Amino acid sequence: MSSVSLRASVAEDDDGQAVITFEAVSKTYRDGTTAVSELDLVLPSDQVSVLVGPSGCGKTTTLQMINRMIEPTAGSISWDGTPLPQIRRTTLRRQMGYVIQSGGLFPHRTVLDNICTVPTLLGWSRARSRSRALELLSLVGLDRSLAQRFPAQLSGGQQQRVGVARALAADPVLLLMDEPFSAVDPVVRADLQELVKGLQRELGKTIVMITHDIDEAMIMGDQVVIMRVGGRIAQMGTPDEILDRPLDDFVAGFVGRDRGYRALTFAPAAGLPVARIRSVRSAASVATGSSPAVVVDGEGRPLGWADAAHGSTLLPLGATFAAETDTLRAVVDAALSSPVGLAVAVQSSGRLAGVVSAADALEAVRRRRLQVAERHGSAVAAAPDDGDAPSADPATLHEEAGPPADPAAPRQEVGHPPTPSPDRRTTPPPDGAAPAGPADDEREAAS
Amino acid sequence: MNVFSFLLDAENWAGPSGIWVRIGQHVFYSVASVLLAALVAIPLGVLIGHTRRGDAVVSGLSNAARAVPTLGLLVLVVTLMGSGYLPVVLALAVLAVPPVLVNTAAGFRGADPGAVHAGRALGMTGWQLVRQVELPLAVPLVVSGLRSASLQVVATATVAALAAAGGLGRFVVDGQNLGPGGYPQMFAGAVLVALLAVLVDLGLGGLGWALQRRTGRISREDRDHLATLQPGTA
Structure with a gap:
């Protein structure tokens, strides 16, 4: 040839x-x-x-x-x-x-x-x-x-x-x-x-x-x-x-x-209401009785959480998500791994962008389920199978989404290692990255 | 009696039936028969290893050939063809075929299956696959097949003397006919065959080593060429 x-x-x-x-x-x-x-x-x-x-x-x-x-x-x-x-x-x-x-x-x-x-x-x-x-x-x-x-x-x-x-x-x-x-x-x-x-x-x-x-x-x-x-x-x-x-x-x-959790990989995080949060330079500067604040470094990058109940201890940050590019899965994961039930959003520069509450994240999940169900026709809405229904969980979580009242806190780590790079976030380990422990602890502690 | 007496006598080295001539004959038989065997066995081994068919042929043929007594074969060939160089070379070649064939086929068949699969899937023709992937990967085994064949042939080429065709075997046969006085001559034949075998083995071992080394190195010319290249400009 x-x-x-x-x-x-x-x-x-x-x-x-x-x-x-x-x-x-x-x-x-x-x-x-x-x-x-x-x-x-x-x-x-x-x-x-x-x-x-x-x-x-x-x-x-x-x-x-x-x-x-x-x-x-x-x-x-x-x-x-x-x-x-x-x-x-x-x-x-x-x-x-x-x-x-x-x-x-x-x-x-x-x-x-x-x-x-x-x-x-x-x-x-x-x-x-x-x-x-x-x-x-x-x-x-x-x-x-x-x-x-x-x-x-x-x-x-x-x-x-x-x-x-x-x-x-x-x-x-x-x-x-x-x-x-x-x-x-x-x-x-x-x-x-x-x-x-x-x-x-x-x-x-x-x-x-x-x-x-x-x-x-x-x-x-x-x-x-x-x-x-x-x-x-x-x-x-x-x-x-x-x-x-x-x-x-x-x-x-x-x-x-x-699969319910995995499906969130296909929903973008962009469009979620990102709320402002108080940021402080040191955990010690949080006044008693005030709500939790994010501790940031000189560049405005989040380091961890501070909470009056824990004095000057730096609470671990949990996972963060990129506000513009990440998926709903990353948001939920961030919310579940946060010690205070708030998912920390960062800008592409790594600077703190704000927070999304677990309640808002779950609300977004619920809206998406509805959207998908409508897209796939009424048959789905009539007979949702096990994975489709958001179940009663969101409601209970909703009430608990605020800052934890109890100091039965997750393990505290001073000098918490930097968060994983945002681009790695979209590809969680194959086992589905079990929702991190801290949030579960919180929920139990609160109820 | 000094067993070295035959070897040490300069007169035995010269002349038309001297040691040098016998060595020459011996080497000639060995080289000719290994080349002949390689000519037959390597292409056949490539074919069998490349197509992954005809394994039964390889094992059957090589077992049969190993079982054939060289001396008997030589007698048969001489009976059919008369004495001379050709029957000796043919008989020795039969002996050399199995190791070369078995090793070549194994080398080609055993070539990294991932690489072979990838080569095929990237659009290499059968011949390109043989030349560019399987052969380079099989070379060490092919050389080792040639090495053991040569060793066997050099050792066995002494039977040439029985076909009145010379070689170092002549000294063994002649010495034996002399009775006890012929021991130094027999000893000379044996020692020289052994030495030759060792030399051939070392030589081919070195060849195999050099070939393997060469495939693992980058030429200076290559390196220089690369240094002048820019990505995506040509």
Whole structure:
């Protein structure tokens, strides 16, 4: 095949749409196992589609049929209307970036040469491939000094970044990701998820990703496809829809118990009433009998809480949220982890912006539930299932939302460590970050 | 009687049936048969390892070949083809095929599966995958296969003498015919074969080490080129 025609076709597709359409696709392996059966699926362009399901649900088979690593036994798959079998395998694959679980880097090639793989296959000049590779290296947040290292000299997270850079090297329209972050620890995973989301926003790629981690699917996906064993779709929709309206017990079970809480990830915090709060420079300067105040440093950044009842002790700040960019989930989390039941909002500079009471946060949650229920039609309102009803809790909490009356306070830490950076806030640990202890203590203490 | 007497006599080194000529013949047989074996076994091993098919062929063939007595094979080949260089080289090549084949196939099959999968998924053709990913990863095993084949061949090439084809085995055979007086000659043959085997082993070991080292290093030219590059400008 001539590299000239290849390059031309890659360039042509640069701004095109990349819709992958599955029509009645089945895959039965020679041993009789049906990995995928009668699959109808549209993977829209410029979006992140996540296929998620337990092992054996056919998600890997589905992904690998897109770049013809696996051929379907029945049905047809097309890319922008062109049936896949009409495109040469190698041509097709060079136009689709591919990221695999543990990087899949070539151990005998330097980081730079790994990234140059597809450009080299496409016949780019060495200088062009390499300068492109350097560009990508910085795009994925790696230092140029790593260019001449070998994969074994990098950490798992760095290797996976190189894997992403390699997949993006020839500027493919479509990016296929096969459980890309499952081999790294949760903190690195959150970073990588942020990286890919950022790249997607920036570069507008169509991404098809598979994972067995429902949290990751919810965080990453514009569209989430939940598959069940035997290669059938259990439910497909936005993360929001799936969390709010699981179609059946399988989905509900898979989505998990925390889904009410998790659904808040899709509601922005912007628009919540942020109330002013008194700020002081030192815990000792709070007068007796007055309401709690936020202790700030010289730059106006919140350090903790001060409360007359505790004298000059600095109470831990709890989680904070970014007033403009965070989600309702972060607000609720901040409220629940605050020793005084007030979620602390910060500006992008880190300066104190104000507070949102737990009551206001829950009111926002309630309004959102209603909104979602209305959007999904009256059937929901008529028969809300367990996860949909806000239940009686908010009312009780409402009364207790004020400052705690009791000094049976949470552990006090002087010199509380700085709060986590705001950008990490949106990606809580996979276990759903149990609402922090202090607020629970407060509630019990107050009742 | 000094066992070194044969080796120490300068007259035994020169001439058309002297030690130097015998060493030359021995080396020639060994090199020719290992090359012949490599020519057959490496492509076959690549094919089997790359396609992941034909494992039964590898194990069956190599077990069968190991079981074949070289001496018997030599007699058979000589009977069929007459004596001379070719039957000796053929018989020794049969001996050298299994280690090369088994190691090559294992090296290709065992190449980092993630890397191979990624290479394929990024659009490498089968040949590109072999050349750019599997071969570099399999080189250490292929070299070690060649190494053990060579060792075996060098040691076994003494049978060439039985096909009237010379080599260091000549000294052993001739010495034996002389009775007790031939011991120094037999000893010379044995020592020289052993020395040759050690040298070959060291040489190929060094080659393997050098190849492995080379794949883990960046050339100066590469480094210089990189230093002049700017991201995204070319």
